[in-house]
Amino acid sequence: xxxxxxxxxxxxxxxxxxxxxxxxxxxxxxxxxxxxxxxxxxxxxxxxxxxxxxxxxxxxxxxxxxxxxxxxxxxxxxxxxxxxxxxxxxxxxxxxxxxxxxxxxxxxxxxxxxxxxxxxx
Amino acid sequence: xxxxxxxxxxxxxxxxxxxxxxxxxxxxxxxxxxxxxxxxxxxxxxxxxxxxxxxxxxxxxxxxxxxxxxxxxxxxxxxxxxxxxxxxxxxxxxxxxxxxxxxxxxxxxxxxxxxxxxxxxxxxxxxxxxxxxxxx
Numbered sequence: 434x435x436x437x438x439x440x441x442x443x444x445x446x447x448x449x450x451x452x453x454x455x456x457x458x459x460x461x462x463x464x465x466x467x468x469x470x471x472x473x474x475x476x477x478x479x480x481x482x483x484x485x486x487x488x489x490x491x492x493x494x495x496x497x498x499x500x501x502x503x504x505x506x507x508x509x510x511x512x513x514x515x516x517x518x519x520x521x522x523x524x525x526x527x528x529x530x531x532x533x534x535x536x537x538x539x540x541x542x543x544x545x546x547x548x549x550x551x552x553x554x
Numbered sequence: 555x556x557x558x559x560x561x562x563x564x565x566x567x568x569x570x571x572x573x574x575x576x577x578x579x580x581x582x583x584x585x586x587x588x589x590x591x592x593x594x595x596x597x598x599x600x601x602x603x604x605x606x607x608x609x610x611x612x613x614x615x616x617x618x619x620x621x622x623x624x625x626x627x628x629x630x631x632x633x634x635x636x637x638x639x640x641x642x643x644x645x646x647x648x649x650x651x652x653x654x655x656x657x658x659x660x661x662x663x664x665x666x667x668x669x670x671x672x673x674x675x676x677x678x679x680x681x682x683x684x685x686x687x688x689x690x
Contacts, residue, residue, distance in 0.1 A: 478602075479660035482595050483667070495655045499602075502570030506577060506594045523567060 445469045445553065447511045447534055450490065454538065454548060456513065460525040461534035467510040472549045474542060478503055485509060492546050496520050501527035501535075509533060513549075515542045555579075555617045561604040561628075566654065569605045572613050573597040576622070583617070585690055592668040593622055593688045599661040600626040600684055606651050608682065621670075621689040628683075633676040640666065640674070 448465040451458055458465070470488030475481050476495055485491060487508040493500065496518050504512050505527070511534040514520060520528070520535045528535045538545050557579070559572040573594045580590045597613070604611045604626060611628030633639050639646075640662050647657025666672050669686040676682040 476655050477658040477660070478655040479599065479658050479664055482598060483660060483664045487591070493655075497566070497654060499566055499569060499654065499656075502574065502598070506570065506573055506598055507591075 447490070447536075450511070450549070450552070451534075451536060453552065454540075454545075457537035459514075459520050459528070459535040459537055461511070461528035461532055463529075464511065464532040464534045467532075467534070469510045469553065471553060472546065473509075474546045482507065490549060492542055492549070494518050494542070496524060498523040498527050500524060501531060501533065504528075504533045505531045511536055513538060513545060515540060515545055557615045557617075559601075559613045559615075561601055561611050561613060561626075563608055563610040564605060566602075566605055566656075569601045570598055572601050572615070576615055579617070580622070589688055589690055593624075595668040596665040596672075596686055596688075597624060599664045600624070600686075602656060603661050604628050606647055606656055611681070619690075621687055623685070623687040626682075626684040628681045630679060630681045632678040632680055633674075633682055634678060636674055636676055 447467045468488060469490055473485040473489045474492045476493050481503055485507050488510050490511050490513060491509050492513045494515055500512055501524055513536045515538055517539045576597055577590060577594045608628035609630050614625045616623045638644050642663045643659040645657045645659035651657045670689050671687040673685045
């Protein structure tokens, strides 16, 4: 794994995050080379709609396909589902169409977000 | 250029269709990404509102040389108290809708924040009309 540090910011690809934390890749493999600009944690869709930024990784427990509608509109880098949650079928399809990976972890939100935060800062 | 979309009540799987189409079109027209980012937030929230709260409606988007105007019209039931509905955190959404992560009371405030012009009119028993515009 390569980490490049420029101007105090860590640059990281989704694939590197997958490798580092052993995340499951459910779908959207074509987006594994997406660059990560940061992270956002919320289960309220309008909160993500209003506040997440392009290139961020979104950590959530919502599994339905509106998650992908939002991830696509906001041009997020990837979605991480926590606590072993699995995406619904139409979520997978949408993720593949959009090239935005849906990833999974058994960790709870607090731990996953903490890990991501430490990695990116 | 005009685009029209029907929005069915309760069909969350279709929410995002209009915003996604309009986003693609604005990209093709090489509109400033900052403008696109704001308007798609407003359009998505408006779609979700029609799906979650109304008996159904439609959206009309008109793109001209200077901006995009969107009119969202539903067929009822109308909003009882618009002032309350505009408050961040106020929502009348059902429990099922909230469990999906909607109904946080942020939809209309998000629309207001992400548009250059925004009006909302509603009549109980008739319906609600939102009109908003962003300039390029």
